Amino acid sequence: MKVALLGAGHIGQTIAQLLHTSGDFALTVFDRDQAALDRLAQKGIRTVCIDTSSAAELTSALDGHLAVVNALPYHLATSAAQAALRARCHYFDLTEDVAATKEIKRLAQDAETAFMPQCGLAPGFIGIVAHHLASGFEALHDVKMRVGALPAFPTNALKYNLTWSVDGLINEYCHPCEAIHDGQVISALPLEGLEHFSLDGVEYEAFNTSGGLGTLCETWDGKLRNLDYKTVRYPGHRALMQFLLDELQLKSDQGTLKTVLRRSMPATMQDVVLVFVTVSGTKNGVLVQEVFARKIFAERDGQYPLSAIQITTAAGICAALDLFREKKLPQRGFIRQEQVALTDFLANRFGRAYQQYRQVESIG
Incomplete structure (x- = not known):
């Protein structure tokens, strides 16, 4: 499964490591911080430096990917989801922002792809x-x-x-x-x-x-x-x-x-x-x-020591993506967190972190 990860910050580093070592995801990480990308590149993870605040660069970066995992700051959630819609990528994020979630739900109404925000700890x-x-x-x-x-x-x-x-x-x-x-x-x-x-x-x-x-x-x-x-x-x-x-x-x-x-x-x-x-x-x-x-x-x-918030947040979004890959979640439209079965989540290789x-x- 070809996946684009947006964001190589505190949580993005952990998400990248989990997806990369699983062996089931062809991962590329995009960020504007070259130093953060270099830390991932040293682990054998493919990285590309882009301006993540640019709608044009986001859309171009997502071209050819099946799914995008957004670990950028909350104020970039809407623009990342819009880029995913244009690129016809399935979309997953961690946002807790209510306004962004409502806009992502609107984008998902007639989409042929899936949109699943709020995949972290809380919400999530x-x-x-x-x-x-x-x-x-x-x-x-x-x-x-x-x-x-x-x-x-x-x-x-x-x-x-x-x-x-x-x-x-x-x-x-x-x-x-x-x-x-x-x-x-x-x-x-x-x-x-x-x-x-x-x-x-x-x-x-x-x-x-x-x-x-x-x-x-x-x-x-x-x-x-x-x-x-x-x-x-x-x-x-x-x-x-x-x-x-x-x-x-x-x-x-x-x-x-x-x-x-x-x-x-x-x-x-x-x-x-x-x-x-x-x-x-x-x-x-x-x-x-x-x-x-x-x-x-x-x-x-x-x-690689991990904080509890890194473990729980990264596990949440990686488990959501993995359950989607296994077709245990809807394959198009807006997906709510409450559509995830707790038994499926805790049995998942990423969800087991909990x-x-x-x-x-x-x-x-």
Whole structure:
């Protein structure tokens, strides 16, 4: 299967390595960063340097490929999908941006190829899990989805280190959040809805952020009472981010905020990804609740150490592409994450990365 990968950044490097070593994908990686491409070329991966912000160069790059995997920053998702449509390539991406996803859905309406955005962790795997749990209920009441990519050893006041894109982080903190409340689809404010909980003996907070629900609001509209997604952090993080974004008004000067975070907040490869989903409803006429709770850890051994966010995000999109190749997903039009069977995902050679976890037995 001839595949074009757009983006050789933090996540793109891992995607490239997984697809290349699988032996089933003829891969070419495209990026504007020659140094990042050189690191992949040293591993025997074919690379081409292009201007990824140019629609013409993107379309030309995709010519002759069967599928494109987009690991570029979220603001380039729409242009990459448009290039895929022009080149008649199947399209997969990681975007959490709600506006981009809606535009990609529109592009897919009459397309002869498949368009599957949001193939990462959240949106992505979290939606697959939630839909799987929900499918066992006669009647759904409440679905709560919580995800956090956290430093294993927080040391600063924010109790956070950069584990992925700063652009993506600020985007989800600043845009309205879809949810279902009392049976109605609503738009909630980011950073609101603060809650505290303990998991596996550790205290956490969670609050609204944008994009994590994927297309579930549309899929479950009119079918349940409450649905929401919140990002998990260590206690105190949300208050400081609200101070920066609202009181210092950096929400309207995101360039400055991103510069400050990149300069002052170290990146870390020692992280942990927390996935926590609760679903309540009726089974056999009885009100019950089911919980899915896992922690996925970084891989520090081996020649190429991987952070937990690299593992989970790259595994998500590689598994989606692989399941598509195996014809376990629709072959044209818009594909939702909830159309992926959790059993198929976890049995997949890439999806099995989610099995290197510690399942949490006790919920506090």
